[in-house]
Amino acid sequence: MxxxxxxxxxxxxxxxxxxxxxxxxxxxxxxxxxxxxxxxxxxxxxxxxxxxxxxxxxxxxxxxxxxxxxxxxxxxILGLNREWKAVIVGMGNLGRALAYYHGFAARGFRIIGLFDNNPSKKGEKINNLEIQDASELENFLEKNPVDIAILTLPGETVQFVVDRVVKKGVKGILNFAPVVVFTEKDVQVRNVDLSVNLEILSYNLNSK
Amino acid sequence: MxxxxxxxxxxxxxxxxxxxxxxxxxxxxxxxxxxxxxxxxxxxxxxxxxxxxxxxxxxxxxxxxxxxxxxxxxxxILGLNREWKAVIVGMGNLGRALAYYHGFAARGFRIIGLFDNNPSKKGEKINNLEIQDASELENFLEKNPVDIAILTLPGETVQFVVDRVVKKGVKGILNFAPVVVFTEKDVQVRNVDLSVNLEILSYNLNSK
Structure with missing residues (x-):
């Protein structure tokens, strides 16, 4: 099948x-x-x-x-008969929105780490998880194997973080920055561009 | 075509x-x-x-x-040879992330209004737009025709807001709540469920 x-x-x-x-x-x-x-x-x-x-x-x-x-x-079929562990890197508004979102856990996606490179955010708690400094990322992934990295980062920093998490065994990337990400063949990348949904909507409105 | x-x-x-x-x-x-x-x-x-x-x-x-x-x-083809005016209703983390996102303007989507029903957010400025009280929505839409309403709302309030904006001529709805929205036939609804992207990713990881 x-x-x-x-x-x-x-x-x-x-x-x-x-x-x-x-x-x-x-x-x-x-x-x-x-x-x-x-x-x-x-x-x-x-x-x-x-x-x-x-x-x-x-x-x-x-x-x-x-x-x-x-x-x-x-x-x-969707692979939801198991638990998927994920981290969120980039705790701006979008990262926060995702960290607070309860729908993920209900579907078997467990967020186990939050990271940001802004020291002022370190230690802040969201849904019982403390935001960790981005420099801790490798350490954390070595101790806590993770399936998916959710990246809510500025475009120019995404590739750097992708390379770091892939090196630590992450096999799935959900990238919210409007940039193209390059990875090893066995890593799955899904790019979510928030504009795309608006453009599909404008297409539908336009072609009525 | x-x-x-x-x-x-x-x-x-x-x-x-x-x-x-x-x-x-x-x-x-x-x-x-x-x-x-x-x-x-x-x-x-x-x-x-x-x-x-x-x-x-x-x-x-x-x-x-x-x-x-x-x-x-x-x-x-995408309908981007014109400007689309949009409002965002619901200024939680996701609404804020979208309001701060510069990619929309670059593609012809102009956010002209931000709304929330929490009085403590009223007057707060994001990208030079003041958050307005949700009770002002109808008034605003009468004076400022809008093509698209971006709804970053709790599921239980979405339908109520959809009915209100559709009554004021909004023809496109971008709904981020994981609920089904019912509208008139000539209104285009696009549901963005943040879990769907994770589930497509888990499908891809699972069926490798």
Missing amino acids: KQVKIPEATIGRLSFYSRFLTKLENDGIETVSSGEIAKGIAGNSAQVRKDFAYFGGFGKRGVGYNVADLNRNIKE | KQVKIPEATIGRLSFYSRFLTKLENDGIETVSSGEIAKGIAGNSAQVRKDFAYFGGFGKRGVGYNVADLNRNIKE
Whole structure:
């Protein structure tokens, strides 16, 4: 199954589906149709079925999907059947917003370290984590293996930090600076550019 | 051309291409190949050509693309040949990060109003804009037509604010809360869920 190239938009929607399914699970709902899933995420049911088809359709049998099974399957595909440890480097407004965001833990992403190179921020607590000096990064990563580094840094410092964390075994980079990052082949980089979302929106508004 | 359904991932990449082309323009570079564009955004040249093919290939003639023409074409497609006025509602850490972010103005998105319902934030200046009380939102939108509302709000208040801004003619919503928003058919909503990017990353790490 993993050989099939899944469109990134489908992966993104799986993430939305899963959050909706988690809500249903918490509400004690046992079965759900593609139409209800579509409605729940303001999508359309043909799209839902098409997305599911990439993964063999998740074995629907006419009466709707079993909510818990479907959610477990989707989470497994997304790699959410395990915990991912992450650090945030750069405690400006965006770094803080991410450090305070409770949604990550609910999805299995555990933030275990916060770093900044501004000494005045050192020791400040956010969600029970103390901000550490950026010079401690290597030391910390040696003692605490981390999967993902979330970088909320000025563009000119990103590559330097990427090189440092990759050297310490970090395999995933979530980069919020609008710069291109170069890494080893076995490191996954995801660039989040806050403008891109506005530009997709302006495209949609413009092409109506 | 607008009838063709363009994958969202392509639109997102056009946004990256355009930022790279702007950098080339600023550096005085006149022509560029698909390979150079791919390298500039850490992508691959087959993808670049495939993306461009949706728009007729942008008339490449063997010697590479004219940087300025290509960028102008892409910006036109993205709707960036005009200015978009936006407000930010919710001045927590994420709202602040967006208000301070200089990348928006460079791409034609002008933030003209900041709103929060916490009286203690009222009057605080960010990038020369004073935070206004959320109760002023309707008044402001009547006097200052706005295209896009950027909502960095707790989930439970988003729908209420969406209804208010849509009533005042806002046609685009960029919603950062992990909730589904319902609007009129002619309003474009883009949901940005900060977890989604981490989950696409965990998918990529998991399916290596």
